[in-house]
Amino acid sequence: MHIEILENPLVLGRSAAEKASQLIKDTIESRGHANIILATGASQFEVLKNLIESDIPWENVTMFHLDEYIGMADTHPASFRKYLTERFLQPIDFACKYHLADGENPDPEQECRRLSNIITQHPIDVALIGIGENGHLAFNDPPADFETNEPYIVVNLDEACRQQQFGEGWFKTFDDVPSTAISMSINQILKSKNLIVSVPDLRKAEAVKNTVKGPLTNMCPGSILRNHDQCFLYLDNASASKM
Numbered sequence: 654m655h656i657e658i659l660e661n662p663l664v665l666g667r668s669a670a671e672k673a674s675q676l677i678k679d680t681i682e683s684r685g686h687a688n689i690i691l692a693t694g695a696s697q698f699e700v701l702k703n704l705i706e707s708d709i710p711w712e713n714v715t716m717f718h719l720d721e722y723i724g725m726a727d728t729h730p731a732s733f734r735k736y737l738t739e740r741f742l743q744p745i746d747f748a749c750k751y752h753l754a755d756g757e758n759p760d761p762e763q764e765c766r767r768l769s770n771i772i773t774q775h776p777i778d779v780a781l782i783g784i785g786e787n788g789h790l791a792f793n794d795p796p797a798d799f800e801t802n803e804p805y806i807v808v809n810l811d812e813a814c815r816q817q818q819f820g821e822g823w824f825k826t827f828d829d830v831p832s833t834a835i836s837m838s839i840n841q842i843l844k845s846k847n848l849i850v851s852v853p854d855l856r857k858a859e860a861v862k863n864t865v866k867g868p869l870t871n872m873c874p875g876s877i878l879r880n881h882d883q884c885f886l887y888l889d890n891a892s893a894s895k896m
Contacts, residue, residue, distance in 0.1 A: 654884045656865065658893045662853035666699020669851045669887040673700070673781055674707035676847050680778045681713045688715045690780035690837070690845060691741060692791075693733040695821050700781060700851050701740050711748035715775055716741075717768075719782065719791040719842075721754035722831040723761050723807070731823035731830075732756070754805070754835045761807050761835055769804040772841065780845035784852045787813040788860045788873035792836035797874035804841040808834055820856075839877060848884040855891040862895040 659665040673689075680687040691701070718737055727734040734753045742751060752771050758764035787794060794811040815830040824830050842848070852861055864875035865886070871877075878884045 654865070654879050654881070654886055656886045656888065658888045658890065661889050662699055665851060665853050665887050665889045667703045669700045669781070669849050669885075670703030670707065672885055672887075673704060673779055673849045674709055676779045676849075677709050677714065681710060686713050686715070687778045688717070688775040690717050690719060690777055690782065690842070691737060692719050692782045692851075693736045694783055696783040696851050696853055696857075697781070698740075699853075700849075704781075705741060705744045711745045714749040716749050716751040717772055717775070717777070717837075718753060720834050720836040721756040723756050723833040723835060724831060725756040727757070731818065756835060761833075765803070765805040765807060765835055768835075772804050777845040779847045779849065780842060781849045781851065782842065784850060784857060784860050784864060784875040785814060786817045786856055786860055787811065788863055788875045789814055790839060790842055790874045790877070792834045793839050793874050795872045795874060797839055797871045797877075799839055799871050799877065801838050802840050803838055805835055806838050808836045810834055817856075839874060843877065843881055846883060848878065848881055850878060850884060850886045852886065852892050853889045855894065857892045858895040861888060861892050865896055 659668055677687045718733060721733045725732050754768060755764050792808050792810060794814045810832050818830050819827045860875060863873040867873055867876060869876045
């Protein structure tokens with residue numbers, strides 16, 4: 654794991670985006686196409702803002718994303734499809750190929766199979782992800798499934814995860830936060846050739862400490878990142894304060 658500690662979230666976002674952009678462009682130059690994963694949430698605001706301003710030839714990119722709430726309309730403020738459409742796809746004029754998780758599919762397991770079949774044919778070159786306040790990766794809350802090899806799975810969201818979503822302002826009340834989601838699995842995330850992990854803010858400090866210094870355990874899903882040779886962890890002074 655390669656760790657870089659930046660002054661604040663603005664600098665963190667710029668540095669993480671620069672690294673991701675270079676890896677994506679290098680992949681396109683060598684192979685003609687790059688497959689990427691994008692995350693959502695407050696931790697990715699500055700990363701995506703800087704990424705879309707880079708000179709990546711997006712027509713040579715295929716994008717997947719990590720997760721989506723089950724039963725969530727893409728018009729809801731908390732929808733990750735809405736987030737990525739507004740913060741990534743629209744700014745790049747929908748130039749890339751993309752595969753979004755349909756949380757409104759009445760058969761979530763079928764939606765997982767659909768996405769799994771597609772991503773299996775697109776080995777991921779660069780994944781831009783975060784770590785949750787409870788240490789989760791995507792929506793794999795503790796105790797996360799470290800065994801399944803299914804690329805996408807249906808998961809239950811724990812109280813800490815739902816509280817984070819409410820605390821970030823995505824929902825009017827805690828009870829409005831869904832309790833289930835479609836999520837990329839831990840092992841699918843780890844199959845990515847390069848991981849760009851952006852974790853700003855003091856509220857993530859405990860999760861960062863457990864990820865970097867704690868035991869490798871599914872009770873802190875982020876700790877599994879230590880097993881990945883090309884994992885680049887970007888922190889700010891606040892999120893690194895407990896290490």
